[in-house]
Amino acid sequence: MSITSRELDGSFAREILAVQLWQALESAQIEAIRAIWAECGVIVFRRQALSEDELARFSAQFGKPERIARSDWASPNRPDITVISNLRDDAGKSIGGLGQGELAWHTDQCYVAEPATGAMLYALELPREGGVTSWANLNRAYEALPESLRRAVDGRIGIFSYAKRLAGYNAADRAISDDIKRKTPDVTHPLVHTHPVSGRKALYFDPSTTCGIQDMSPEDGTALLAELTSFCTQERFVYRHHWQVGDVLMWDNGFLLHRRDDFDPAQRRLLKRTTIALPRDRHFVPSGALAA
Secondary structure (H helix, E strand, O other): OOOEEEEOOOOOOEEEEOOOOOOOOOHHHHHHHHHHHHHHOEEEEOOOOOOHHHHHHHHHOOOEEEOOOOHHHEOOOOOOOEEEEOOEOOOOOEOOEOOHHHHOOEOOOOOOOOOOOEEEEEEEEOOOOOOOEEEEEHHHHHHOOOHHHHHHHOOOEEEEOHHHHHHOOOHHHHOOOHHHHHHOOOEEEEOEEEOOOOOOEEEOOOOOOEEEEOOOOHHHHHHHHHHHHHHHOOHHHEEEEOOOOOOEEEEEOOOEEEEEOOOOOOOOOEEEEEEEEOOOOOOOOOOOEEOO
């Protein structure tokens, strides 16, 4: 069976049609999905009904599954599945994570030197309104940069801080262990990187986590990051996803920013997530270092 896809809302994102992810897919189908994903960055599958094992099995066909630093957000049945939810258990304890930092533009795991850039979200319960998630394409944005702004970022190194990321979260999500803090010191990444196959370039930064730029004053670095954020989040580079129950959405953090709109916290929201270390020979994968 061949893979058929279509554009979503005239954007870079694509929906793949007539595929049931609970069934085993042929290797040729996986390769076709991977090729589409590497090009567009966001893929949507509608009307899925998956167990955690089925979601994890599908994810693992694209790279190595990883556990995130927040073990308190992990599914009790599978530590490689993260629960994204505002729900609580019978004891009143949160069953997962729903950080307020999701409201701001960001990219996942940029605060570690070797980030796992693949991600999937599976929607199980959704609020009646709100909660739209948006993605900004930093490959397309880089290619459209004015020459002066391109010269300003080429060759520059950004400094990424998990402490800055946490400052945007609510009090419960900021309360992390000392062990997690030790595992997430400041790191650096180039602000521009190159796709290993196509040779195309993309920006790599995070407005909620990039706290400075090497060899620039704090004021100049902050101003440049603000200019980049304003340029890259224009509507022409953005896809907005209106969730439906049963959606599985996969995205590539190597060249995308994303954010979530607010929603009524009294409304139930439950999604399951996987994180995938994508192969460097097929995807934009940043390689950083500990900050000096």
